[in-house]
Amino acid sequence: MDDRIYDLADLFKVFSDSTRIRILYVLMDGEKNVSDISEAVDMNQSAVSHQLKTLKTSHLVKVRRDGKAMLYSLADDHVEAILKIGMEHISEED
Amino acid sequence: MDDRIYDLADLFKVFSDSTRIRILYVLMDGEKNVSDISEAVDMNQSAVSHQLKTLKTSHLVKVRRDGKAMLYSLADDHVEAILKIGMEHISEED
DNA sequence: TGAACATATGAACAGTTGAACATATGAGAA
DNA sequence: TTCTCATATGTTCAACTGTTCATATGTTCA
Numbered sequence: 001m002d003d004r005i006y007d008l009a010d011l012f013k014v015f016s017d018s019t020r021i022r023i024l025y026v027l028m029d030g031e032k033n034v035s036d037i038s039e040a041v042d043m044n045q046s047a048v049s050h051q052l053k054t055l056k057t058s059h060l061v062k063v064r065r066d067g068k069a070m071l072y073s074l075a076d077d078h079v080e081a082i083l084k085i086g087m088e089h090i091s092e093e094d
Numbered sequence: 095m096d097d098r099i100y101d102l103a104d105l106f107k108v109f110s111d112s113t114r115i116r117i118l119y120v121l122m123d124g125e126k127n128v129s130d131i132s133e134a135v136d137m138n139q140s141a142v143s144h145q146l147k148t149l150k151t152s153h154l155v156k157v158r159r160d161g162k163a164m165l166y167s168l169a170d171d172h173v174e175a176i177l178k179i180g181m182e183h184i185s186e187e188d
Numbered sequence: 189t190g191a192a193c194a195t196a197t198g199a200a201c202a203g204t205t206g207a208a209c210a211t212a213t214g215a216g217a218a
Numbered sequence: 219t220t221c222t223c224a225t226a227t228g229t230t231c232a233a234c235t236g237t238t239c240a241t242a243t244g245t246t247c248a
Contacts, residue, residue, distance in 0.1 A: 005112050005119075007184045008177070012115075015106035017206075018099050025099070034225055047207055049226055059187050068215050068224045078183040082176060083102070089172040090101045093153050111236075128195060141237055143196055162194045162245050189248100196243070204235075212227070218220085 014058045015082065019043060020051050024079055027061060033069040108152045109176065113137060114145050118173055121155060127163040 014020060019041060026032060026040045038048045052072055055061040062075045074080065108114060113135060120126060120134040132142045146166055149155040156169045168174065 004181065004184065005115050008180050009110055009112040009115055011180050011184055012106045012109035013205095016103055016110045018103040019206080021099050021103055021106075035223095044208075045225070046209075046227085050206080053226080059183070065215090068222095070225060076183075076186075078179055078186075081179050082183075085172055085175050085179065086102050086105050087098065089153070089170075089176075090098065090105055092170075092172075107235095113236080138238075139195070140197085140239080144236075147196080159245085162192095164195060191248085192246085194243100194245080197241080199238100199240090201238090202236095205233085206231105207233105208231095209229085210227105211229100212225100214225080215223085217222085 011058055014054055014060060015086070017051070019047070020055060021083070023048065023051060023055065024060065024074065024083065027072060027074050028080060031071045031073040033066070033071055035069075037072065105152055108148055108154060109180070111145070113141070114149060115177070117142065117145055117149065118154065118168065118177065121166060121168050122174060125165045125167040127160070127165055129163075131166065 022041045023037055026037055032040070034045060034048060034052065037052070038045050041048065052061065052063075056063060056072075059075050060079050061072050063070050063072050065071070116135045117131055120131055126134070128139060128142060128146065131146070132139050135142065146155065146157075150157060150166075153169050154173050155166050157164050157166050159165070
């Protein structure tokens, strides 16, 4: 059980950065390559690539290659579900 | 929208520490005072108090006084919901 | 009052993290 | 091959975070 607590903390750590959340929201719109994501979140390619790696490691996004480009998309429904409940929570605060 | 992204990141930041998650799990069992929580998570009173403050600020726990003691409990259903989905996610990873 | 208990707060220190920069890898075209 | 485009990786550094220790606040009871 203790291991799972650490894993859970690590998972939420990934959600705890606004850049990564913005990337996830961008991907809700569908599969996108790195340049498009960079442009959408207005950050340089390197920063976005680093964050995408973090997101991929924690299985929040998946990738496939398309020629020179890498196409990223949300990994599963948990991503949107977690973001949704989080949004609900902060919306209901006094 | 941008403000809400930051608020959302801040919310998940609270979930991103194993000590705080352990405290939340302890509180799933019901209302508890600080000493009992300290004992349950095996951390000193000061550390737990600091974390409880963080949890309270983000509206994840609520408090009431009972004589000398302060009784903490989960603030609402979002807490368990978020932890549950998070657990589901890490359980389904390959 | 004052002592004892329960909790909160402030400061300091070590460990962690995201962004920027430079560079490397990999794929397609010529 | 070599050039270019697209993406990934390594390093550095300032900013942030959790814990510990010491101390303060607040409550009850004698």
